[in-house]
Amino acid sequence: MIITTSKQAKGNKVQRAQYLADKWEVPFVIRKKASMKALLREWNQPVYVVENDTEKIYHPDEEHPFYFHPSMAWLRAKRLLNNERDTFVEAAGLQEGMSVLDCTMGLASDSIIASFSAGEKGKVTALEGNRYMAEAVTWGLKEWKSGNESFDEACQRINVVVSDHVTFLQKQQSDSFDIVYFDPMFHETIDASTHLHPLKKLAWYNDLTAEAVEEGKRVAKERVVLKDEVHSPRFHLHGFTPRKRKSSKIAFGTIEKKEGNT
Numbered sequence: 001m002i003i004t005t006s007k008q009a010k011g012n013k014v015q016r017a018q019y020l021a022d023k024w025e026v027p028f029v030i031r032k033k034a035s036m037k038a039l040l041r042e043w044n045q046p047v048y049v050v051e052n053d054t055e056k057i058y059h060p061d062e063e064h065p066f067y068f069h070p071s072m073a074w075l076r077a078k079r080l081l082n083n084e085r086d087t088f089v090e091a092a093g094l095q096e097g098m099s100v101l102d103c104t105m106g107l108a109s110d111s112i113i114a115s116f117s118a119g120e121k122g123k124v125t126a127l128e129g130n131r132y133m134a135e136a137v138t139w140g141l142k143e144w145k146s147g148n149e150s151f152d153e154a155c156q157r158i159n160v161v162v163s164d165h166v167t168f169l170q171k172q173q174s175d176s177f178d179i180v181y182f183d184p185m186f187h188e189t190i191d192a193s194t195h196l197h198p199l200k201k202l203a204w205y206n207d208l209t210a211e212a213v214e215e216g217k218r219v220a221k222e223r224v225v226l227k228d229e230v231h232s233p234r235f236h237l238h239g240f241t242p243r244k245r246k247s248s249k250i251a252f253g254t255i256e257k258k259e260g261n262t
């Protein structure tokens with residue numbers, strides 16, 4: 001990884017890029033007039049770019065950069081405002097005031113929807129293993145403006161933590177989050193997730209482990225939720241009950257903590 005700015009970067013952005021380079025102990029490259037293609041060719045490694053209005057990660061093997069764009073989450077939030085259904089909200093049984101631990105943040109769409117549904121009294125902690133992705137998404141969650149106050153506040157309330165989820169879960173007290181959520185990378189490529197393409201080169205592909213699920217069960221007060229391909233062996237392997245949906249390639253499964261929860 002190297003850090004640079006856009007060609008038209010303002011002074012405080014140069015400082016921000018320098019700060020990130022120091023924090024991650026990676027080279028800070030003064031951009032001057034270099035094109036992104038030239039930088040990628042010269043360094044042959046990912047480039048974190050501090051721009052004036054966003055932060056992006058370019059990868060030498062990926063055409064499009066990774067950056068925070070809450071378009072999917074915003075569409076889903078608008079549907080919720082229209083009293084339409086959201087399969088994640090339904091599967092997780094999300095309600096106002098709940099606490100949610102998202103163990104696989106990615107672009108944070110599900111974290112945003114969790115925060116939006118749980119409201120001001122709720123709490124969402126989002127874990128991401130790739131520190132560069134976590135930084136770009138954290139920046140977006142704090143700075144991106146949709147024009148809808150409750151949506152922007154939901155983004156800003158999310159607490160992002162850079163951590164492997166097993167390590168984090170092990171440090172939590174039992175029953176300390178209502179919901180523990182896993183959305184690991186799929187085994188097979190699903191066309192519907194094309195908006196996640198730039199994430200694919202950067203994301204952690206660790207498989208969901210039995211230890212993670214066991215820890216998730218200990219830490220969750222209400223339920224553990226898994227999102228995966230509809231025919232994924234992970235549901236059966238880890239004891240999740242999948243909720244079938246007509247003509248969807250993706251399913252949610254749950255492990256209930258309390259008897260009587262269905």
Ligand SMILES: C[S@@+](CC[C@H](N)C(=O)[O-])C[C@H]1O[C@@H](n2cnc3c(N)ncnc32)[C@H](O)[C@@H]1O
Nearest residue numbers: 104106107108109110128129164165183203204
């Ligand atoms: C499919 S994406 C999640 C997408 C997310 N639900 C969303 O709405 O944008 C999975 C993410 O989990 C991260 N990840 C995978 N294994 C992890 C682990 N053990 N600890 C923390 N993050 C992990 C990957 O780097 C990737 O960003």
